[in-house]
Amino acid sequence: MTDAYIVDAVRTPTGRRGKGLSDIHPADLLGTVFTALFDRTGVDPAHVDDVIAGCVAQMGAQAWNVGRNAWLSAGLPEHVPAVTIDRQCGSSQQAVHFAAQAIKAGDQDLVVAGGVEVMSQVPLNSSGDPGLGFGYPFGGPGWEKRYGDQEIHQFRGGDLIAERWGIDREEMFRFALDSHARAARAQDEGRFADQLVPVAGVTADEGVRRDSDIDKMRSLAPIRPDGIHNAALASQIADGAAALLVASERAVERFGLTPLARVHTTAVVGSDPVLILTGPIPATRKALEKASLSPEEIDLYECNEAFAAVVLAWAKELGIDTGRVNVNGGAMALGHPLGASGARLMTTLVHELVRTDARYGLQTMCEGGGLANATILERV
Template sequence: MVVTVTNTMYRNESTTPGQMDAPVIVAASRTPIGTAGRALAGHDAAELASLVLANLRRRVPSVSLREVVLGNCTGPGGDLARVAALRAHLGVEVPALTVDRQCGSGLAAIALAVDMVRLHPGLVLAGGVESASTAPWRFWPPEEGAEPVRYERAPFAPADVGDPDMGPAADALAAEYGISRARQDVYAARSHARAVEAGQAGLFGDELMPVGEVHRDERPRPGMSERRLARFPPAFDAGGTVTAGNSCGINDGAAAVAVLDAATHTRLNIPGLRVLVTATAGVDPTLPGIGLVPAVQEAVKNAGLELDDIDVIEFNEAFAGQILACCDALGVDPERICPQGGALALGHPWGASGAVLLVRLYTQLVRQGRGRFGLAAIAVGGGQGVAMLVERCL
């Protein structure tokens, strides 16, 4: 299969680790991730985002706030970021922008923030939010004499190009790359086990912003073993290998980071993650899950690194088979992915998930000191991928 890099949001061929003029992430926060219709169902997207934004603002109070950028997929429309910023009482003078790159929206929003502070120094709060529980119903205009037709999602691609739902596309990708059902269940079981262990050890605590009485992620399941997962029937195709057990959930949640220009970061002299490279890519829309592969390859190349140099890798685990196909294509040991559990266990709040990856990198690299370099990447419906490579700095 041929993949084509279509755009690099911040590309500098001279970029090397330690670049001192690169923007820096100096704070990161997220809500717990809830299962749709359950723990966070009473909180809409703007409210979830506002809680995280207010928390971040309290952590960086001494710098003028220039902008808010949030990703979102299925909210009420309009400028959700502006509504959230106002609900967070960030000031009527602070502008806000909402972006939609589907599942990559949260990471795309952070990449835009990086570009913003390079051009106009200051502080930008960026991330993403999704409330599948409160997403409005949408309808196509009716044809004459017919009833309106409700749709669950906007098109990812034109029908004549190929516009599969993500589940069938994950089945097709697993088949294309020869990913067995057994491998998928082993990987999913490991994600749950890691997330449960990390939660019990309190490793998520510093990044979580409680929502009411909800203080922890709702989805991770203790005892989600390979044997238990093997009982799940195929979810999309009678002969397929993708099941509800080796797929992510449908979830609610918000995540964001605080991005500073390099000079301000130097003046404040606080720990953070220097953003070395961000990259985006396009692939065949019928196999969208592979989209993170060329984005990762471009990011690593432009940073002057090898994948073996990366200490912590966070890929969005939409489907176990999808992540395993990406690992095989990249030549990466799946054991290295999401060392404290990923979206298979934690959940996948679409517009927020890319930002969740950066929050997880911030916790592991900055708060927990687990290495120097981190890589986040996510595949996108319609055949795209977004990646970001960061370096811990003190």
């Protein structure tokens, strides 16, 4: 088996809902990062074997295989195929997994993996909104026979996790405040400079709140009546796209490429769909076991900040030092453009591995339906 290498990784800034990126067609937004990959690496896109894109709400402007539409909208070669996948919030992380697996199997040599979500145009839960005529995904007889008619929602899941793991609300507020502070520091120190592709005059992530304080956070109403999490403790709705070029050893040699990292280990798990968001715990365990690594041997972690309790429960359960987690801020500050987030986190992780000369990085994220991916990267 050949290794799979990440040659480069790029992303747009994350735009706030209704702000700088909100009017850009999703295909054009994703096409922008596709083009940037080839501008930066010098690789002829005609040599790409496949394009795998993640997108969660595949309707409206994001329908009909947005990955293919993005590739063509960017003026890239028609003979290169593309597919769009949905593993919920982990869609573009799974895109990288599929790319690496095809390369390790010897079936392909160059694969573009990425994702997009313009939530300003296709709102959260659009495809499952009964008002739009698409039906409720958890209401069938088979589902109700197994899980009853209880509320199935990520907001409830986040609250249940906080209760089950005993995560103190003040601890969550401090964690959220730190997410914004870390993101602001990363911006000020230029840590994102090598990964960002400016779009439509937007040059920096729009969600970072430099004036955040705990009193302001406390003052926000809970998302659910009598709930635990409020908007300050949840990921921000956002717009964005990201993409990575994944290559085999043969392609690296043939095209004279200099990889940033190799895809060391991949894992994916199913978990309780009622709690929804606990999957990162078993996914991380599985990835570490497959890699024969301990949590202490991982230099940097990216765990998606869907809700503050998700990351804190994961770290508590696995004994992970949060000082090594989301060191440049997470989704509470940078936003969570669903189908793009897996590739966004991986882009940030691989560039931070290079910047700090670290060896191992692990990325994981919770996903709708009770799922989670975990990826271990090794800098080369």
